Amino acid sequence: MLFNSPEFFVFFLIVYALYRLLGMRGQNRMLLAASYIFYGWWDVRFLYLVVLSTGLDYCCGLILGPGRIPASDRAKVSVLTILASVLFVTLNWSAMSWGGAMPTLGESAASSWAEPSIDWGRLASPDWIGVWVPIGTIATVAAANLVYGPLSRMTTKRRRRVGIILTVGANLLLLGFFKYFNFFIDSFTRVLEPMGFPVEAMHLHVILPAGISFYTFQSMSYTIDVYRGKAEAIRDFEDYALFVTFFPVLVAGPIERVGHMMPRLMTPRRLNLDQTTRGLFLILFGLFKKMAVADSLAVSVNSVFNSHTATWADVVLASVAFAFQIYCDFSGYTDVARGVGKVLGIDLMLNFNLPYFSRTPSEFWTRWHISLSSWLRDYLYIPLGGSRHGESATYRNLMLTMLLGGLWHGAAWNFVLWGAFQGAILCIYRLFSTREPRPVADEASADDAGLGRRLGAILATALFFALTCYGWMLFRAGSLNQVVEFTRILLAGPSDLHFNIAKPTTAGVFGLPLLVAFECLEYAYGTRVFYRSLPVPIRAALYATLLFILILGTSNVATQFIYFQF
Known part of the structure; x- marks a missing residue:
């Protein structure tokens, strides 16, 4: 269901x-x-x-x-x-x-139900x-x-x-x-x-x-x-x-x-209006992510990954589109699950926390699929020895953990390759991690240092997002041959900027910018419920807009939740 x-x-x-x-x-x-x-x-x-x-x-x-x-x-x-x-x-x-x-x-049960019948012999x-x-x-x-x-x-x-x-x-x-x-x-x-x-x-x-x-x-x-x-x-x-x-x-x-x-x-649940409304918003927002954004972007992503010809622009746009598709698909499911639980008075753990604002792979894995990454940490990485036995053992444990994490996602070599890639960038970032910045001498220098840190943070986030998108290309690829071909196209550079990628549907065109703006505000406010502090008219407009775009999204071709296959 x-x-x-x-x-x-x-x-x-x-x-x-x-x-x-x-x-x-x-x-x-x-x-x-x-x-x-x-x-x-x-x-x-x-x-x-x-x-x-x-x-x-x-x-x-x-x-x-x-x-x-x-x-x-x-x-x-x-x-x-x-x-x-x-x-x-x-x-x-x-x-x-x-x-x-x-x-x-x-399939809609409402459209398929009729007079029930049982073939007792076949049963x-x-x-x-x-x-x-x-x-x-x-x-x-x-x-x-x-x-x-x-x-x-x-x-x-x-x-x-x-x-x-x-x-x-x-x-x-x-x-x-x-x-x-x-x-x-x-x-x-x-x-x-x-x-x-x-x-x-x-x-x-x-x-x-x-x-x-x-x-x-x-x-x-x-x-x-x-x-x-x-x-x-x-x-x-x-x-x-x-x-x-x-x-x-x-x-x-x-x-x-x-x-x-x-x-x-095991404890009695007390249902109240505040909890119920927060749960209903999570359900609305999760369905908006899935039906309006993810299912819309699937049209664009599939048009490239299911074709035999692709340009540099196609591969770049499809990889970025898949990054948002898989995020909206999976986090959308989690939002609905958490919303249903909250309506029933049962709080479920947070599974996604603005992962694309991460600057490093270690930060990413504290924000993406938190329940799995923490599981791998507690029941695989730490029992293997974690970081307790020197740098060489730490790199080995990171690689083994991510390789097995990739294999957990599915029985295909591209998932193993994706896990190896994630392990490699974890090791590389760890190897070149910077030390704490030195204290600055005066106020002017402090201002310059603060501006430099902010610019550095933006560049670090952009760089890691690019690496993440390449990783998602490995994840989405239909075969190792496609991985090799798309990597070759990317390395050849932007010599061919025309594209054949299909356009997303109307719901995605409007929904994705709204999602990005919402999460930027969430990141700036530092709280997931910042919208509840907005003036009532603005909040009502937000709810109405989400619902309107969600209704537009009902015309998208429905796709199975990506993580159902895992």
Whole structure:
């Protein structure tokens, strides 16, 4: 279910109405059910993976914490996991249709719903996956219950070591299989084929489950924090399941931490007008970014990256346009997610903080996709040694972290290349970082120094933005050949300034300058809610303008959120 679809607003209105009628525990149970509906709207089969991952990490959290899992909880998790394999994988849900076809991703449910019909014969006719997944699940659940006895009798240190290996290993195995299996098979195709290996027979047509990278990292952060003693194990399965599946963050983040999220889920929420209006503005602004700006710029970006001929001007403009497209697309999703959470009285973490005002790569990664960059820092860079073992080790750790961060984004070599580029500029900036400026001698010199620092800051920001745009070209490229060709064009210089890039739609033409002006004011004021201090007429004009341009944006060709594929 997409945030920018009619069915989501119907869904959210129903959720909000029920939310106002229930107490805290009832709200949480309702939100859990709503989250499964929200995710299942994409593909009901993927709900099995969510249940499997939730049950695994819930049990591992108890193993790592108190050291025992009550029999009733083990039985609950076992039954729910097996039941999920039957309900979500064995049953053929494509046999159920609304007016002849089940609503698909991006399709308006309002236009496709009609008389519901069920082909009961097809519903109960599973394919081979639908047969073997429940069998494998039963076997796995049985094995886990058999292993629990010896595991619970181990010494605390050994039990915790085995528990963390199980949870991290199982999560990475699931993520690696669905996200990278075909990538590595395809990468070795050219090596294996000349040797006579049946490469095609090894290839599996695996569909990438939506948001698997996000909820896997969120689950792993929980068990690692419990292992480190930074968080208490969650005793109630339903509470933990809500932490993993809370629908605003389930598909594309932010990647929440248990220490930040659970207190907000486990305490009564008090809804008030101020909080609600701030949440509604975030929803409006996020949809404006996505539908008016990102979807408009996608027309221009695709016209260059999907073509076989491009000029220097085309590559430059398309790279800059993609920088704003991916920012508006992803931060727009996050704004809507945070807005929905705020309307429900649940504050989600900030995931973007004016990233294109950064002067250095290290500053950029404290502003861009903050939940992922902080995750990589805390669970990868620091455990590797961080900057504690000398400069050479620091550069190695930076490169490894960014390479893996690039691979996290997708199973393609251009993402690995993008990660390598990000690691390289982190190392280069660190190598040539300047020392603190010396104190100035007099007032005139101070004024000159202040002006020089401001000009230097502007130039540093412009330079780093140019590097960022080149990085986004690597990220967006459809192949390594395109990376090489576009890099060659850029290095050749502006000898050909005519361009063939398609113009953005009207919504983008008006929306992008408004967005840039808004964020410049936000940066100047130093607060994200500066607009609330504006005079009422100006604020009303701002809201009306955003809404008007958003309405213009509804005519854009709707595109899937970019980070859904990660």
